Amino acid sequence: MVFKSSKRRFFGFVCILCNVVVVWYIEYHASKKPLLTKDSSFYHGSRKQRNTIVNISREYQDNESGMIGNMNKIIQIMNDKYTKIFHKSTADKVLGTKNVDIQNDYYPFVDFMFVLSDMSPEVNKTQKYLMMVLVNSGAKGDEFRKRREAIRQTWGNRSNCEQRKALGDERLKDLKWLLVFVVGKAGSGTNDDELNMAEARQHNDMLIGNITDNYINNVNKFYMGQVWASTFDIKYTMKTDDDVYVRIPRVLEYLVNAKFPRPFYGGMTYPSIRVNREISGKWTVSWRYYNETHFPRFNPGAFFILSSDLLNKLFNYVCIRKPFHTDDAYVGVAMRDYKVNITRIDSFRVGPRMPKFIRTVKDCEMLRYNAFGDSVDPKSARELHRRLQSHLCSKDTFIKC
């Protein structure tokens, strides 16, 4: 135990040391060029949150001529920093479920790395976006392609009626957003990777990274999406899954009404729940990753919003606590540790039996919600879409709620 705590202190020291070096690196480059963001209307707090370490978006934007080269360098710095602190991790890898020490092993073991996507949408870099919608999706099998297709045809489709209406709304019409699917690799044995790449070329809306597509690696996928988003001039990211339905214009309206809050970590906040410690449970997290009996309140991964000023914190947090696979709880712990308030968005609904809810919910109740999840299969998404569109756009349906 004595050894353990001195080891911890030692790693803490290494972490501080790395931070000092990286802060110096950032400051050095930053001093050569002022911040690019001149539009301060979104910022309500002070800009002085300089305790963060790697300002990816600033580094990236400082060097527009060599963007990719530079981004690789930043990723490398971050991965080096991480491996310095958790370099023993590969030795810590627990295979299978036999002999798991739930106290002292990293279980389930996450081979964490910052990953740059090999394939990403071509986007006009000078365009400002208010929000990037990052939809985590699967790489293996048709099911996920069908889900993505349904999203492109329903809530992700710019020609849908709710979105056309938003273009006529003074407050919303200039608030740009992009929706991007974030996927890993299926690996050999199937042609899924080829199909996914063809899909990415066709729709220009997918990030594909060298991440083995499985549940444990979700957190790597989550970080890949956030890192990519952070290289744009954005104010928010909204992380979702591919089995949800989101009324994007209503989410934008929420942010307008809330006066573009920063820092902001919002979603359908769960109460503080007990951490599962059962070997081979889907949500099990060992004590070594997280040593409290309960998670703090966090926003479930079906959909949550982060303001972009929190992204650097999130990137640097991997040096403080090794990422575990339930990424939504991990983000909640990070935000708690950084003393960021969590905001519950009442119009977000996460619940079991969503398809049944969608079939049976009354119109007025349906219209109260801006996000529905999870387990919204393509058929339910289309059904919900049809109902929403018919109420929002047809001239002769007026419903009083």
Ligand SMILES: *[C@@H]1O[C@H](CO)[C@@H](O)[C@H](O)[C@H]1NC(C)=O
């Ligand atoms: C990081 O850089 C971006 C882009 O230059 C800037 O808008 C943002 O304020 C910076 N963040 C921090 C925490 O300094």
Ligand SMILES: *[C@@H]1O[C@H](CO)[C@@H](O)[C@H](O)[C@H]1NC(C)=O
């Ligand atoms: C900018 O990019 C170029 C080309 O990739 C590279 O040689 C140079 O070192 C980069 N500068 C910074 C400050 O990262």
Ligand SMILES: *[C@@H]1O[C@H](CO)[C@@H](O)[C@H](O)[C@H]1NC(C)=O
């Ligand atoms: C990129 O976006 C900027 C800002 O909206 C715009 O002025 C420019 O024309 C765009 N470039 C292309 C190639 O679309």
Ligand SMILES: *[C@@H]1O[C@H](CO)[C@@H](O)[C@H](O)[C@H]1NC(C)=O
């Ligand atoms: C978006 O919706 C329009 C109108 O329903 C449809 O023609 C188009 O194919 C959809 N886009 C995609 C990418 O599915």
Ligand SMILES: *[C@@H]1O[C@H](CO)[C@@H](O)[C@H](O)[C@H]1NC(C)=O
């Ligand atoms: C993908 O990652 C694996 C292991 O993480 C590595 O062995 C392989 O070379 C990578 N492939 C590419 C194309 O980067």
Ligand SMILES: *[C@@H]1O[C@H](CO)[C@@H](O)[C@H](O)[C@H]1NC(C)=O
């Ligand atoms: C739990 O972990 C924190 C750091 O992550 C450490 O400061 C604390 O002493 C640990 N508590 C116990 C009971 O091990």
Ligand SMILES: *[C@@H]1O[C@H](CO)[C@@H](O)[C@H](O)[C@H]1NC(C)=O
């Ligand atoms: C968090 O919320 C509490 C209560 O609403 C407030 O007093 C506090 O100032 C907030 N903290 C931050 C950092 O915004």
